[in-house]
């Protein structure tokens with residue numbers, strides 16, 4: 001039994017050059033505020049996204065026909081890990097580039113692809129994820145938002161919640177019950193819903209830091225042409241599960257607190273203290289290991305394999321790591337959390353948001369359940 | 379996997395399984411026949427001429443089967459002179475790989491046990507808490523395996539001081555967490571001499587301290603990261619493998 005088979009990751013020849021390009025771009029146009037560099041993939045900056053698009057760093061693996069750049073999966077991986085490590089404000093386009101684009105390219109009809117994909121590759125069109133509902137969190141198969149066929153159209157009614165970026169997005173890919181009376185995983189379909197369609201309304205939810213990142217989204221008799229059905233009718237569950245693999249496997253699942261680790265090192269450069277050396281060593285060891293694991297998953301995806309189990313392990317370990325960093329830093333260093341020292345303010349921010357790391361994208365308990373099943377338990 | 383490596387694994391796996399923790403000095407000849415003690419000695423020096431990923435394969439299997447002979451230490455000593463830093467580093471890599479193997483074996487043993495053992499009218503493996511603990515264990519075993527592989531690759535590239543420190547530290551922590559969970563899910567049976575869990579967990583306990591414990595490596599790694607400075611951390615990390 002070997003739980004996680006690794007092989008050497010063959011980093012692309014272009015990696016050093018891509019890294020240099022990203023670093024220069026972030027140095028010039030990135031986020032200046034150290035607090036906003038933490039957990040940076042929820043921080044929307046449409047200007048920055050557009051610049052990435054201009055530089056050819058979005059939709060990197062997509063066909064040129066749709067504005068993509070036909071680069072390899074690992075080249076894209078190099079770019080996104082650089083952006084995250086540097087704390088770049090990538091929130092606006094993150095979901096579009098990570099999952100909505102690939103999903104549309106894989107399953108969408110020509111009309112959907114032509115309408116949405118080139119704008120995403122330019123960094124001008126953004127997307128959100130419509131999975132969770134008030135009564136469907138971890139138990140996603142219980143979604144109730146409905147689509148009813150009416151001639152050539154679908155009529156959508158219901159509600160999504162916790163929708164990150166609904167207020168800056170141009171469309172949502174939503175998991176919806178398209179067969180009346182169906183139960184659980186049956187009778188679900190995915191729809192591409194323009195956020196400006198009549199009957200769609202977005203209501204902010206302010207999070208515990210006072211920020212507006214997620215929302216409630218209501219659908220009241222939203223009429224959509226049949227062409228907005230994504231993929232196959234009734235196959236929504238299977239499609240959404242495949243989408244979750246894209247959503248869960250990336251380096252953002254361990255890098256959300258990298259900025260704080262770097263601040264810790266900066267602090268240690270000036271204050272000699274054995275406890276801090278130890279902590280830096282431990283966190284560096286974890287960062288190195290997680291990066292290997294994450295890149296190994298990316299390499300498997302690039303080869304067309306489906307490392308769903310490995311990806312789940314990396315997310316679980318990665319979330320635990322990014323969640324532990326602010327706690328450990330707070331424990332190791334005396335600081336005034338309400339002060340304006342950089343180390344303290346980044347710690348204070350991450351202590352507040354860290355609980356979300358093991359909730360978003362599937363909770364720790366749900367991930368561990370998936371891993372257990374992979375081990376042959378249940 | 380290269381052909382030599384597959385061949386190596388196919389030879390070592392059944393042999394180590396057969397010899398197991400009860401291996402005695404009279405079994406050395408079986409290991410010698412395959413040229414295993416000279417695994418890391420060049421062919422020019424009449425050795426096997428393996429690389430570090432080959433070594434990982436053998437070290438890991440020796441850990442997996444809790445091999446009762448110090449084959450791993452012989453391989454290390456035949457490559458690097460005892461008392462040198464290079465010997466200490468290679469030894470740390472070997473222990474990380476053995477930990478990775480032993481964790482996978484203890485995990486497999488634990489999964490098989492909870493699927494078999496019934497309490498409250500069902501297998502223990504049906505209880506969610508037990509499942510979640512074993513999922514945590516699997517993640518730790520995975521981390522140790524990836525870390526060991528990362529060092530093997532780095533050693534084949536050249537300087538691996540950073541990777542050795544990072545990997546031994548990570549494997550040490552996995553060893554402790556994995557052994558804890560393995561014992562917990564086994565209940566009292568795992569606390570007996572008869573049941574083979576202690577062959578693995580006893581070794582894990584020693585390997586964690588040998589060739590550098592947690593504090594040793596975290597200090598070494600911490601010092602080197604701080605000396606390079608915050609701004610160098612990420613560029614260094616990526617440049618080492620690019």
Ligand SMILES: Cc1cc2nc3c(=O)[nH]c(=O)nc-3n(C[C@H](O)[C@H](O)[C@H](O)COP(=O)(O)OP(=O)(O)OC[C@H]3O[C@@H](n4cnc5c(N)ncnc54)[C@H](O)[C@@H]3O)c2cc1C
Pocket residue numbers: 128129130131132133136137138139161162163164165214356359360361362363364365366
């Ligand atoms: C910052 C943030 C952004 C998000 N963005 C989006 C988004 O853009 N789009 C979207 O669709 N959703 C989004 N979500 C929602 C997220 O997917 C859900 O929060 C998550 O799936 C959990 O659902 P829930 O919050 O309803 O918790 P619940 O499912 O009610 O769970 C509460 C607790 O109970 C545990 N639990 C539940 N079921 C079990 C079980 N069977 N066994 C053991 N424990 C269990 C959970 O693990 C959790 O600890 C976001 C969430 C956060 C925090």
